[in-house]
Amino acid sequence: MSLVLYEVQDGVGVVTINRPEALNALNTPLLEELDKVIDEVDTDSVRCLIITGAGQKSFVAGADIGEMKDMNSREAMIFGARGNDTFEKIERLPIPVIAAVNGYALGGGCELSLACDFRICSDNAVFGQPETGLGITPGFGGTQRLMRVVGSGMAKQMIYTARNIKADEAYRIGLVNQVCTQEELLPTVKKLATQIAKNAPIAVRGSKQAINAADRLGVEYGKVVEEKCFGSCFETHDQQEGMGAFLEKRKEKTFTNS
Structure with a gap:
């Protein structure tokens, strides 16, 4: 089964992180596949891209801690660079990219959503940068992009405390543009993407x-x-x-x- 699914309809592409049994956690094979999928997006015919996660529980629950735990410093830097390079590709795509955040968006998941142009989330969404509680720093751009979205003070608070926030607080601080029910999330985001694609x-x-x-x-x-x-x-x-x-x-x- 593919770790990243991709489909296009009426000028709107949908990328789905497809590792629901691990809450869509990012490991090396998944990042490599995501990188290839982003390279394959035809930005001449696709006018807006949506990124979401498979299942109802998680957008992306973070980077795979099982893979990271025994990395040495050099291996960790390579892993961080792999994620940063892919997320940079997403941010630099010439077309708009919307994160449809269904459930957990923690660590690398929050960072993936931040690489998108904006975020719409379901009412069960949970955001956070829990890395300092794991003995590490954010590694996929969290220290850089989060402050640009919510401001330096709020970003520092979230990162230093490693505290998760729910959908209503994410909306209050401007991390997400809109909160929907789980059932309405994808239809809402697809409607927005279609509106963009018509311009x-x-x-x-x-x-x-x-x-x-x-x-x-x-x-x-x-x-x-x-x-x-x-x-x-x-x-x-x-x-x-x-x-x-x-x-x-x-x-x-x-x-x-x-």
Whole structure:
């Protein structure tokens, strides 16, 4: 059975972490398979990507402690780099990526969700960075991305205390954008992804590029990237189609990513 499932429908891709018997914990074979799946995403035809976990209990319960326990320092650094490299690929995908968090998102699972553009969770979701309680630091980007989402103070509190938080608190601190019932989670996220997929791909991708540029390198650099992205939209089919539809007062639009 594949450790990572991938399907595409109507321009929306769904990646499912498929190790439910271990609460979808991340081990080396799973990370390698996830890396390959991300490489295979056709960003010309797929306009939005969803990442979720198999089953009702867990998005990803963390990295596999059974595999990590007896690692030496060098092995642990290689393992951390493997996860960081894959999550970096996800963050740098030109298309939007939504985490549909069903259940536990702990350690590497929380870090995987943070590599996505935003997070929607079920009401049974639990987030946390429990690493300091295990004698280690976060290793897949948790010390870097969490503070960008919830602020430095809250990120430090979560990491230093190793305390888990439930869905309502995750929503309160801005870690997730919306909380749904378990039954409505995927339909809600797919509806959002479809709405994104209907918009002009060049414009959506340019917006992501500019936001991420400011997030990584500051607003002044972000504004330069925004200006370039804004200018590059003009004289495209999608810009002519979008503005033409507005002026003609028609709802039907055909964006071709060109």
